[in-house]
Amino acid sequence: MSGPDANAWRGLTLTQYVICLKGIVWREGLRFVHQRERFVSALVRPLVWLFIFAAGFRQVLGVSIIPPYDTYVLYEVYITPGLMAMIQLFNGMQSSLTMVYDRETGGMRTLLVSPFPRWFLLSSKLLAGTIVSILQVYAYLVIAYFWEIEAPPVGYVAIIPALMLSGLMLGALGMLISSLIKQLENFSGVMNFVIFPMFFASSALYPLWRVKESSPFLYWVCEINPFTHATELIRFAFYGQISWVSLAVVTGCMIVFLTGAVLAYDPSRGFLARRGGGPPAA
Amino acid sequence: MNENSQLLPPALEVEGVSHSYGARRALNDVGFKVAPSSFTVLLGLNGAGKSTLYALITRLYATRQGRISIYGHDISREPSAALGQLGVVFQSRALDVDISVEQNLIYHAALHGIGRREAIPRARAALVRVDLADRLNERVSKLSGGQMRRVEIARALLHRPRLLLLDEPTVGLDVNARAGILKHVRGLLDSERIGVLWATHLIDEARPGDHVVILHHGRVLAYGPIDDLVARSGERDLGAPFAKLTGETGVAA
Numbered sequence: 367m368s369g370p371d372a373n374a375w376r377g378l379t380l381t382q383y384v385i386c387l388k389g390i391v392w393r394e395g396l397r398f399v400h401q402r403e404r405f406v407s408a409l410v411r412p413l414v415w416l417f418i419f420a421a422g423f424r425q426v427l428g429v430s431i432i433p434p435y436d437t438y439v440l441y442e443v444y445i446t447p448g449l450m451a452m453i454q455l456f457n458g459m460q461s462s463l464t465m466v467y468d469r470e471t472g473g474m475r476t477l478l479v480s481p482f483p484r485w486f487l488l489s490s491k492l493l494a495g496t497i498v499s500i501l502q503v504y505a506y507l508v509i510a511y512f513w514e515i516e517a518p519p520v521g522y523v524a525i526i527p528a529l530m531l532s533g534l535m536l537g538a539l540g541m542l543i544s545s546l547i548k549q550l551e552n553f554s555g556v557m558n559f560v561i562f563p564m565f566f567a568s569s570a571l572y573p574l575w576r577v578k579e580s581s582p583f584l585y586w587v588c589e590i591n592p593f594t595h596a597t598e599l600i601r602f603a604f605y606g607q608i609s610w611v612s613l614a615v616v617t618g619c620m621i622v623f624l625t626g627a628v629l630a631y632d633p634s635r636g637f638l639a640r641r642g643g644g645p646p647a648a
Numbered sequence: 649m650n651e652n653s654q655l656l657p658p659a660l661e662v663e664g665v666s667h668s669y670g671a672r673r674a675l676n677d678v679g680f681k682v683a684p685s686s687f688t689v690l691l692g693l694n695g696a697g698k699s700t701l702y703a704l705i706t707r708l709y710a711t712r713q714g715r716i717s718i719y720g721h722d723i724s725r726e727p728s729a730a731l732g733q734l735g736v737v738f739q740s741r742a743l744d745v746d747i748s749v750e751q752n753l754i755y756h757a758a759l760h761g762i763g764r765r766e767a768i769p770r771a772r773a774a775l776v777r778v779d780l781a782d783r784l785n786e787r788v789s790k791l792s793g794g795q796m797r798r799v800e801i802a803r804a805l806l807h808r809p810r811l812l813l814l815d816e817p818t819v820g821l822d823v824n825a826r827a828g829i830l831k832h833v834r835g836l837l838d839s840e841r842i843g844v845l846w847a848t849h850l851i852d853e854a855r856p857g858d859h860v861v862i863l864h865h866g867r868v869l870a871y872g873p874i875d876d877l878v879a880r881s882g883e884r885d886l887g888a889p890f891a892k893l894t895g896e897t898g899v900a901a
Contacts, residue, residue: 375721375729382761389758393744393751400746472742479706480759481732487759 378482386482387490394494398501404460408502411456412449413509420445432573434605446515447601448570450503450525451593454533455564457499459556461491462540462547478631485628492541492624496533503529520606528603531616532596538623539592545630568594569601592619657720659684659811659843660705665714667700674700676866678714682843682859684810687834689854689874690847691886692863693894698847699739701863702815706736718811732760735809735842737800739816745789749775749799752788753806760807767806774802778832794825801832811843812836818853851887860886862893869893 398405420442431438465474477487507515507522543556565571567584568591578585588594595612602609660682667675675697682688692698703709705716707723707730715722721729743752750771757767775781778798788796797817804812814833818826830853836842846853854860854874862870870877870893874886881889 375726375732378728378732378761381763385758385761385763389755392758393747393755396747396751397744472738472740473744475706475708475736475738476742476756477759478708479731479734479736481728482759482761483728 383482383486386480386486387493390477390487390490391494391497394491394498398498405502405505408453408457409505409509412453412506415445415449415452416442416510416513416515430573432575434602434607434609442510442513443515444573445571446510447604448565448568448597450506450529450600450604451532451536451570451597452565453502453506454496454499454529454536454596455561455593457495457502458533458536458538458540459543459561460540461495461537462544462556465491465541465544484631488541488628488631489624492534492537492627495537496530499533499537500526500529517604518606521604524603524606525600528599531613531620532599535592535596535616535620535623538620538627541627542623542630545627564591564593567591568597570594570597592616595619656684657717658682659686659719660845661715661717662701662705663715665701665704665711665716667697667704667709667712674866675704678863678866678868680861680868680871682811682845684843685837685841686859687837687844687846687855687857688859688861690845690861690863691849691851691854691890692847693849695865696849696863697866698863699815700866702736702738702813702847705813706734707731732807733810735804735807735812737797737804737812737814737817739819741796741800743788743796743799743803746787748785748787749780749791750784752799753803756803757806762807770806771802774806775799778802792825794821794828797821797825797829798832801829805836805840808840809842811845813845813847815847816849817846818848818850851885851890854886862890864894 424441435443477491478484480487503525539560543560547556567587569588570593574585574588574594577588592615595609595615598609599612599616602612658681662681663679665675665678666673678697678701680688690698690701700709704711705718705723707727711724715724717723718730718733721733723730744755747755750768753771753774754764754767757763757770762770772781772784775784778801780795780798780802783791783795783799788799791799801814801817812833817833818829821829833844833846834855837844848854856875856878858874859872860870860874860877861868870889877889878884878886881892883889
């Protein structure tokens with residue numbers, strides 16, 4: 367072990383990068399499987415909206431024919447893409463919660479002392495979280511299918527890249543937020559100030575033309591909300607179409623959020639050291 | 649220290665490191681070395697700056713003033729090379745309690761680019777060394793505090809680092825578990841020839857023959873072989889000089 371060249375660092379090979387990525391995805395999957403409550407609540411949340419909220423509002427809210435729909439659709443059908451995005455929003459924010467928790471318990475530090483570059487570790491973690499969120503979305507779609515929410519077969523495949531992008535974007539946002547939160551308890555703040563406004567001021571629950579009728583300002587807020595575009599990207603993909611504007615917005619936001627998160631976790635620039643609160647909790 | 653270790657660069661070299669949280673200075677011009685195959689105790693009371701120093705060595709925070717290198721690799725300029733040779737046992741628990749011991753170890757190996765095929769035999773061997781061979785498939789949440797610590801030590805050594813950092817590893821453990829962990833880590837000096845930096849506030853965890861760095865309010869007050877320090881002070885053990893240096897009385901011994 368301590369031969370003459372023991373001091374030489376051999377560097378990391380491409381195979382090792384793949385091993386590391388696989389390891390991070392595998393661990394995220396394992397955690398998800400073992401935390402059954404997390405899976406159940408991830409599934410119950412959109413179903414409550416679907417079975418209760420949508421059923422109640424069905425008569426109140428009529429949805430006219432707007433793209434990508436070529437016929438009148440039931441309210442349940444309308445909100446399904448928004449609920450898919452909601453699953454990813456919660457998942458992204460929950461991973462951010464895990465990261466804050468991890469930072470407090472030392473799990474995040476275990477990740478960050480790995481010799482791989484930090485952008486790679488964080489992107490891998492993000493990808494792992496996104497894959498888990500896509501599995502959650504499919505579990506939801508299976509149940510929704512029996513509730514007669516069906517898309518053309520191509521839609522079930524076409525949503526994969528859309529979910530990948532929106533999941534990465536929302537995960538990166540969560541990661542960025544996690545670098546700013548100092549303590550675990552602040553997650554309720556994330557609920558109030560991030561999740562609820564993003565979800566409600568979007569096209570997830572009502573078409574934006576309806577919002578425009580009541581408040582042009584709110585309409586404008588909804589239009590610049592990245593969550594609206596995540597929802598629309600998924601909605602169009604579900605019917606085998608592409609919303610180019612949403613694709614551009616989601617991709618752009620993803621790049622901005624991810625860059626922000628990598629910078630935030632970069633030790634030389636990061637907010638971690640700057641917050642000035644004191645030594646690490648761990 | 650033998651001749652060979654004189655030729656190698658130090659396992660850890662900290663030079664002129666300072667760090668502040670806003671206006672509060674947590675570390676002030678800290679410098680010391682840890683030689684390969686040596687046991688160095690970083691001794692300081694709570695709030696001395698031990699955790700900050702560890703955050704800098706593990707690159708959680710950037711070193712803005714001063715220089716830290718591991719076997720000659722500067723952690724700011726060559727982070728991969730430096731971190732690749734480093735094993736860490738954090739003060740707080742850093743295992744996934746929902747998954748098994750083996751799964752935790754495989755995950756850690758992956759973070760160091762070690763594939764499953766190699767990780768499994770290494771994990772088994774590492775657990776044999778910490779007397780937990782029969783707990784491989786146990787969920788971590790079923791282990792006692794001392795057993796978790798031993799798993800963390802096994803994990804920190806999985807990628808065969810040449811410098812091991814431990815941050816108050818015996819906190820919250822009973823007397824037997826504490827003694828067991830100390831003995832195990834000391835044993836590594838001979839079997840693995842690694843450098844160990846052991847942070848603690850407990851004087852009795854240091855032994856004659858060790859090196860000691862006494863950190864107080866962010867400054868190194870004394871640094872060197874314990875025997876020299878004790879001899880210079882004219883006392884019988886480290887307790888008195890430590891209390892004198894830090895100006896505290898009734899220090900835990």
